[in-house]
Amino acid sequence: MERGPSDAAASASVVLDNRQVGPGCFEMHLANEHVAGCAAPGQFVHVRVPTATADPLLRRPLSVCLAEPSGGVFTVLYQVVGKGTTMLSALRPGESLDVLGPLGRGFEMPPSGGSGGGRAGAGRAAVVAGGLGIAPLIMLSHALVRAKVGFSFIVGARASHLLVGLDLLPPHEDARLCQVHVVTEDGSVGRQGLVTDTLGDLLVRGDVTCVYACGPAGMLREVARLGEAFRVPVQVSLEQRMACGLGACLGCAVRARGTESGEHPAYLRVCADGPVFRAEEVDLDGIA
Amino acid sequence: MGSPDLSVSIGAIRMKNPVMTASGTFGFGREYGRIFDISALGAVVTKGVTLEPRAGNPPPRLWEVPCGILNSIGLQNPGLEAFIRDEAPRLAGCGVPVIANISGDTTAEFCEIASRLEEVPGVEGLEINVSCPNIHAGGQPFASDPESVYRVTSSVRRATPKTLIVKLSPNVANIAATARAAEMGGADAVSCVNTYLGMATDTVRMRPVFPRVFAGLSGPAIKPLALRAVWEVAAAVGIPVVGIGGICSARDAVEFFLAGARAVAVGTGNFISPTACLEIVAGIRSYLEERGIRAVADLVGRAQGAVSGNAGGAGQARSGCTQ
Ligand SMILES: Cc1cc2nc3c(=O)[nH]c(=O)nc-3n(C[C@H](O)[C@H](O)[C@H](O)COP(=O)(O)OP(=O)(O)OC[C@H]3O[C@@H](n4cnc5c(N)ncnc54)[C@H](O)[C@@H]3O)c2cc1C
Ligand SMILES: Cc1cc2nc3c(=O)[nH]c(=O)nc-3n(C[C@H](O)[C@H](O)[C@H](O)COP(=O)(O)O)c2cc1C
Ligand code: FES
Numbered sequence: 059m060e061r062g063p064s065d066a067a068a069s070a071s072v073v074l075d076n077r078q079v080g081p082g083c084f085e086m087h088l089a090n091e092h093v094a095g096c097a098a099p100g101q102f103v104h105v106r107v108p109t110a111t112a113d114p115l116l117r118r119p120l121s122v123c124l125a126e127p128s129g130g131v132f133t134v135l136y137q138v139v140g141k142g143t144t145m146l147s148a149l150r151p152g153e154s155l156d157v158l159g160p161l162g163r164g165f166e167m168p169p170s171g172g173s174g175g176g177r178a179g180a181g182r183a184a185v186v187a188g189g190l191g192i193a194p195l196i197m198l199s200h201a202l203v204r205a206k207v208g209f210s211f212i213v214g215a216r217a218s219h220l221l222v223g224l225d226l227l228p229p230h231e232d233a234r235l236c237q238v239h240v241v242t243e244d245g246s247v248g249r250q251g252l253v254t255d256t257l258g259d260l261l262v263r264g265d266v267t268c269v270y271a272c273g274p275a276g277m278l279r280e281v282a283r284l285g286e287a288f289r290v291p292v293q294v295s296l297e298q299r300m301a302c303g304l305g306a307c308l309g310c311a312v313r314a315r316g317t318e319s320g321e322h323p324a325y326l327r328v329c330a331d332g333p334v335f336r337a338e339e340v341d342l343d344g345i346a
Numbered sequence: 347m348g349s350p351d352l353s354v355s356i357g358a359i360r361m362k363n364p365v366m367t368a369s370g371t372f373g374f375g376r377e378y379g380r381i382f383d384i385s386a387l388g389a390v391v392t393k394g395v396t397l398e399p400r401a402g403n404p405p406p407r408l409w410e411v412p413c414g415i416l417n418s419i420g421l422q423n424p425g426l427e428a429f430i431r432d433e434a435p436r437l438a439g440c441g442v443p444v445i446a447n448i449s450g451d452t453t454a455e456f457c458e459i460a461s462r463l464e465e466v467p468g469v470e471g472l473e474i475n476v477s478c479p480n481i482h483a484g485g486q487p488f489a490s491d492p493e494s495v496y497r498v499t500s501s502v503r504r505a506t507p508k509t510l511i512v513k514l515s516p517n518v519a520n521i522a523a524t525a526r527a528a529e530m531g532g533a534d535a536v537s538c539v540n541t542y543l544g545m546a547t548d549t550v551r552m553r554p555v556f557p558r559v560f561a562g563l564s565g566p567a568i569k570p571l572a573l574r575a576v577w578e579v580a581a582a583v584g585i586p587v588v589g590i591g592g593i594c595s596a597r598d599a600v601e602f603f604l605a606g607a608r609a610v611a612v613g614t615g616n617f618i619s620p621t622a623c624l625e626i627v628a629g630i631r632s633y634l635e636e637r638g639i640r641a642v643a644d645l646v647g648r649a650q651g652a653v654s655g656n657a658g659g660a661g662q663a664r665s666g667c668t669q
Contacts, residue, residue, distance in 0.1 A: 068381070068620055106618065112413040112566040112594070116617060158620060299408045301415060301617040304381075306373035308393075308422045309408040324401035325422065330377070344405070 068106075068158040069093075073149050074131065080222040082138040083190070084147050085123075091130040093160050097122040099198040100164025100295055100334040103134070104303035106156035107142045108149070118142045119300050119329070121194035121272075122160055124226055135193040135223050161303050162333050165198050165293055168207055168268050183209035184266045186253050186281055188273020189216075192223040194295050194333075195272055203228040203236060210260055214241035214253035214273075221247070254280040261288040269293070275345045282337035292337035296345060298328040305330030313341040350634035351641035352627065354388070354609050356586050357509030357534030359443045359470050361388035361609065363627045364642050365599065368590050368613030369394055369447035369473060369513070370419065374433040375440060381620045385441035386627065391611060392433070394449040394475050397459055399425035409546045409555050414567030414592075415614060416544055418556045421449055421478070426459055430466055438468020445471040445511065451481045453498045460505040471509035474502060476524075477517070477540045489515035489540075492527035499531025511588065513537045514579065516568075521575050522582035529583045537588035537611060538579050539572045565614035566592040573605055580606020580647055594618060596629020603642065604649035 071090035079085045093103055104117040124133040138147050149155065168183055183202060187195045192213055202209050215221045221240065230236035239256050240248030249256060254277060260266050261284055271281040272295035285292030298310040311325035315338060326332065326340060352363040366389040372378055375390050384390060402422025409416040424432070429446070437444045446469050450456040456474060463469050476488040476495055488494045499512055512528035514521055516539040525536050541562025546555040555561075572591020580587045589607030593599050594615040602610050615622040630642060639645065 112618075114410065115413055115565055115614070116410050116415065156619075299406060299410070301408055301417075301614075302371070302377070302620075303617075304377040304620065306377040307371055307408075307417075307617065308373075308402060308419050309417060311402060311405050311407055311422070313404065325405075346406075 068156060071155045071157045073151050073153045073155060075151055076147070076149050078147075079135070080220060083222045084136055084138070085223075085226075086134050086136070086146070086149070087131055088134070088155060088157065089131055090157055093122065093157060094125045094130045094132045095127045097125040097132060097160035097197070098164040099201045100194050101160040101162050102194075102333060103132075103157045103159035104161055104300070105134075105146070106158070107145050108153070108155060109145060114142045114145070116301055117158060117303060118146070119161075119297075119303060119333075121197075121295070121333075123193040123196050123223070124200070125197060133226070135190065135196070135226070137190045158303060162329055163331065164194075165201075165270055165295075165334050167201060167205060182265055182267065183207055184257055184260055184269045185209050185211045186257055186269060186271040186273070186277070187211070187213040188253055188271075188277040189214075189220065190222070191271070191273030191277075191295070193272070195270060196223055196226045198270055199236065200228045203230075206235070208235050210237045210239060210266070212239045212241060212253045212256045212260075214243070216243045218242055218247035252280075253277060254284060257281060258284055261290065266290055271295070275342070278337075278345070279342045282342050285337055293334050294337050294340070294342070295334045296328050296332050296340065298345075300329050303329045313344045315339060315341045350631060350639060351643070352631060352634075354586075354643060356389075356511065356588065356609055357471060359389060359445070359509045361443060363388040364603070364609040364630070365623050365627050366445070366588070366609060366611045367391050367616065367623060368611040369475070371613040371616050374429070375437055378616065378620060379440070382624060387442050387623055388609060388627075389443040389445055389471075390437065390440070391445045391473055392429070392437075392447050393423055394421050394447045394478075395423050395426055395429045395459065396421060396449050397426050397455050399423065399428065404557055406555060409561065411544075411546065411563070411567065414563050414565035415617075416546055416556070416561035416563055417541065418558055418561040420558075426462060430462070434466050434468055443470045444468050445473050445509075447473040447475055447513070449475045449478045451479065453480075453482075453501050456498055456502050457505040460502045460508075464506050464508065469508070471511060471534075472502070472506060473511040473513050473537060474498065475513050475540070477513070477515040487515060487517070489518055489524055492520075492523045495524050496527040496531045499528050499533050503532035509534045511535045511537050513540055514575070515540045516571065516575050517543045522578045525579040525583045525587075529585050533585060535586040535588060535608070536579060536583065537590055538607075539568075539575045539591050542568050542571065564592070566594060568592050569598060569601075573601055576602055576607050577605040577650065581650060593626070594622060596626045596633055599626050599630055600633055600645065603645040604647070606647040606650055608643075608646055
């Protein structure tokens with residue numbers, strides 16, 4: 059799958075549906091042929107919050123969670139955390155939203171599994187989602203299924219009511235192709251513990267060939283540590299506050315790994331060099 | 347009446363319209379060039395270029411505040427050599443005047459950058475960022491006293507025949523005095539303003555948001571302040587003024603023209619609408635058409651003339667007690 063930036067454009071999207079799917083969590087469907095037609099897994103859209111004033115001023119980045127090119131519809135899954143997302147949650151069907159994208163570099167796909175990749179034990183991907191970090195990984199899962207790459211989808215939250223987006227995963231009648239592991243910190247559903255416990259177990263069993271992760275910083279650091287320990291490549295999707303979203307303002311920097319003071323370039327742009335990085339490219343200790 | 351004349355000149359640079367990009371918000375034109383044809387701009391002002399590459403500041407670099415943003419990018423740029431090698435040749439072919447924004451730690455550094463850019467085709471003008479710290483003045487910005495501004499301007503003037511713009515800092519006691527120093531030093535124009543120093547505090551961690559504590563405020567929040575600065579500067583100098591600060595719409599731009607700006611630059615506005623500059627050009631055209639005004643140049647400084655007792659006089663005549 060190509061990882062280069064695709065052509066961005068700001069265009070109007072019509073809200074088809076915007077419903078609450080969990081505490082403070084919303085799933086919104088938007089009609090936009092451009093985004094639906096060319097978004098790749100891991101890319102995001104930069105959304106202008108509709109307001110008559112200049113507040114909030116900046117666009118808000120949201121991952122493309124699903125895209126249906128044929129229907130011209132894409133989905134975002136978001137959590138209300140502040141002013142902008144509160145205003146987004148009030149949007150009603152028929153209202154229009156200015157969307158810039160798709161933007162950024164998405165996930166690099168593993169070599170296609172062909173017929174053997176789906177077989178249990180033949181080497182699989184592990185997809186690790188913490189909380190709302192599931193959003194870009196849903197689209198990735200659909201792409202993995204299409205490419206017949208077998209994978210384990212490890213999804214975790216503090217408690218069962220905070221698990222969202224599971225219904226958007228590809229239908230997995232073939233359990234060897236897509237195996238879902240649910241983990242909660244309080245044990246209210248699935249295994250009790252952390253997603254990284256389950257990832258560790260799979261790595262120990264030795265049938266994981268690559269890892270994809272999106273979630274809180276602490277989780278990403280642990281996933282990267284495990285990947286390094288087991289010599290399995292890890293891709294992480296990062297977040298940073300953004301202004302342009304296009305790579306021009308240098309506002310969304312994360313420190314590159316192995317470039318201490320002075321060396322150039324010591325920083326990477328989450329919006330244009332990411333949001334998906336190979337774990338060894340970035341200094342995950344520096345992210346919030 | 348034909349279509350109104352949007353063209354303006356800044357020094358030797360002839361712009362097809364009075365709208366340029368503000369330094370640091372438009373990179374070197376690559377990213378926005380994927381979205382629209384940048385030849386439609388009056389001019390492109392590049393990200394600040396320094397003699398050596400700079401890595402920039404550690405994150406966070408951005409913090410949104412009501413109607414504005416604080417930034418602490420730290421002049422991240424690939425350095426002069428890479429600019430000349432990788433950016434200038436491409437920009438030269440874009441069909442738009444290019445103004446290189448330059449920064450330095452010393453007057454000598456500014457001069458070296460200016461002379462090395464002399465032979466670079468496509469770069470029609472230089473914009474000197476005097477907001478950066480002058481290491482020979484204890485790290486105080488060049489802008490903080492008119493004498494340093496005069497010195498750096500006159501030295502760079504001798505180093506380049508290209509159009510020279512001095513970008514004024516608003517973080518000074520008397521911006522009109524800095525503008526006059528730039529004019530006396532031989533600047534072809536001044537641009538006004540750079541960001542206002544501000545800060546934000548993280549109330550969870552109980553410490554400043556930015557490792558460097560202070561950061562630059564831009565966006566609609568600064569527009570009234572920037573407009574006042576342009577008014578004062580336009581009243582104080584005879585050279586053209588480029589108005590900058592929170593311009594997001596044609597109406598904002600027109601306010602700056604009426605206050606005395608010959609051209610405007612759009613910064614933060616690009617982040618909100620990536621095609622903001624194009625929308626502003628179109629809006630200025632309609633504004634002129636609707637009023638039967640022949641040329642954008644006819645707007646320049648018109649509000650100054652409208653204030654009785656202020657004809658040709660200093661803006662400070664009006665800056666008494668406002669309460
Ligand atoms: C590439 C990318 C993809 C994303 N995808 C998704 C997604 O799919 N779903 C989703 O829900 N979110 C996603 N996010 C995060 C989302 O963009 C933010 O949650 C959103 O911008 C918050 O906007 P707001 O106006 O609601 O919150 P704001 O009012 O801006 O702030 C929200 C909270 O963050 C705090 N805050 C403000 N500024 C900062 C800062 N600089 N650093 C740390 N905390 C700060 C505030 O105090 C407040 O608690 C993504 C981010 C990126 C970069
Ligand atoms: C992210 C960012 C980076 C900037 N970088 C530079 C720079 O390198 N050199 C410079 O002279 N001004 C720089 N500026 C200042 C802008 O050019 C402009 O003067 C300021 O933002 C006010 O205009 P605005 O309100 O339209 O953004 C920067 C501003 C922002 C927001
Ligand atoms: S947000 Fe501007 S460079 Fe990433």
